Amino acid sequence: MSSSIGTDGIDGGGGDDDDANIKTVQLQNLLKLSTDLATLGQMAMHYSKTCLNKQRRQPRRIAVQTGHEWVMEKLARPKSCYKMFRMYPDVFLSLHGLLVSDYHLESTSEMNSLESLGMFLWMLGGPQSFRQAEDRFVRSTETIHRKFNHVLHCVNSLGGDIIKPRDPTFADVHPKIRDKRFWPHFKGCIGAIDGTHIPVIVPAKETCNYMGRHSYTSQNVLAVCDFDMRFTFVVAGWAGSVHDTRIFHHSILKYAATYPAPPEDMYYLVDSGYPNRVGYLAPYKGTTYHLAEFRSVRRPPSGKFEVFNYLHSSLRNVIERTFGVLKQKWRILRDVPHFKVGSQTMIISACMTLHNFIRDSKLRDKEFDKCDDNENHMPAVSRSTPLLGDVVPTSSDEGNMNDTRDRIASSLFIARQAT
Structure with missing residues (x-):
């Protein structure tokens, strides 16, 4: 009996040390597993960002107000029109009509002639860059460049007809010269x-x-x-x-x-x-x-x-x-x-x-x-x-x-x- 007790007492002491060692190993394994899981999580995040997102196209910009709507809004408000296009609505519409009728200003499926002219004047008067025009009119850079150059050529064609004297013979004396300070001294x-x-x-x-x-x-x-x-x-x-x-x-x-x-x-x-x-x-x-x-x-x-x-x-x-x-x-x-x-x-x-x-x-x-x-x-x-x-x-x-x-x-x- 006592022998058995003695043996049980000696065996119980050795069992406590083994349990402690097992717990330590288990904790180390759990720590390693946690580290491995964290690493896998980082790898998964990196893969998602660099690979999966490449396959997803960014949503196309949705204009709150189209370029045409913006131009028409400014034309309806004379002060705002002058600030944006450097001329009042009546002058703008007169210019647009002349360019369309005589100088081949055209509308296309991408941008009509009113919007094209408004964009052109806005860029010259601001001045505004092509990137700003791309953002404001929600058009591609290629479209902005092409439309700008189209209006530019139309306006320069007009210049050939209006940058010249009204009367090439200069037959009429200008009222400024007839001012008593200058007349008749500067009559020529x-x-x-x-x-x-x-x-x-x-x-x-x-x-x-x-x-x-x-x-x-x-x-x-x-x-x-x-x-x-x-x-x-x-x-x-x-x-x-x-x-x-x-x-x-x-x-x-x-x-x-x-x-x-x-x-x-x-x-x-x-x-x-x-x-x-x-x-x-x-x-x-x-x-x-x-x-x-x-x-x-x-x-x-x-x-x-x-x-x-x-x-x-x-x-x-x-x-x-x-x-x-x-x-x-x-x-x-x-x-x-x-x-x-x-x-x-x-x-x-x-x-x-x-x-x-x-x-x-x-x-x-x-x-x-x-x-x-x-x-x-x-x-x-x-x-x-x-x-x-x-x-x-x-x-x-x-x-x-x-x-x-x-x-x-x-x-x-x-x-x-x-x-």
Whole structure:
């Protein structure tokens, strides 16, 4: 009996140690199993993300409001229409009708002509990028590009018909010239010529060619305008490093068939960077010229040279105000995107075409109305013409035009003394 008890007592003690070892092994196995399960879970998650989701197509964007609906909504609200398309609804619809009837603006199954024109004007006026247009109109990038280029070509075709003088003979004297300050002294004046720099993005290898004295890459655009603030001749595409006079001399030869050359005894006003030659009346050099300079000295012009320059500048600033309205309205001209040079040139020309169309419509427009109400209103615009002391190329004046300038200066000074 006791032996059995003794044996049982000894066997019971060894059994406790074995149980502890078994529990330890079981815990280790459970821990390993948990780790393996966690690893498998991570692998399953990774597989789901990288493999299964590839087979699932992302849901197509559902437009809350289609591009056509958005354009029509803006056309129904004049103030909103002007903000988005830079013109009031009546001008927009007139432009659309003309482009459709005469310049092949077409609708397609992807986008109708109203939506195409609205998108185009919205991108030029904003400016808005192609990605923004893709998001706003819920169209593919390819469709946005194709429709933009379609409208661009239509508008430039229109430009060929409206960027020109209303009367190529210049038979009628503009009411501005008949103002007592200028009449009859400037009776032969028919408009003004100048260049303006339009910032553009170009490839790195072209930076030096397009870098002008303003320290940014640009196109130097030559323009002629009349006293209604309409462009009558435009040449875009020249690199910003090229001076106005080189562009001018090249353009009047290359585009002689369309350039509105001044008739005999008539002339355009030009700044001191151009020669004083027959058909082009420049100010006296070395004498105060720009209106801002006269304002800064806080005294009226004195002497016949200053009197002439002051009134010459007062007339010639029509070209600066015209550029100002252009850039205020079509803000893509503040930094034309990275297109090919030809496309950038077409965008600039299209903006100038739209400028003329709005002006010719004789309908209300905020920017033009400000200029009509106040002849001294100058829209904010970068300076593009040389001021007193600026470095300009030496130009060759002609005796005949120097005599004309002296005669005008003398008559202005005599008239000033008589009042």
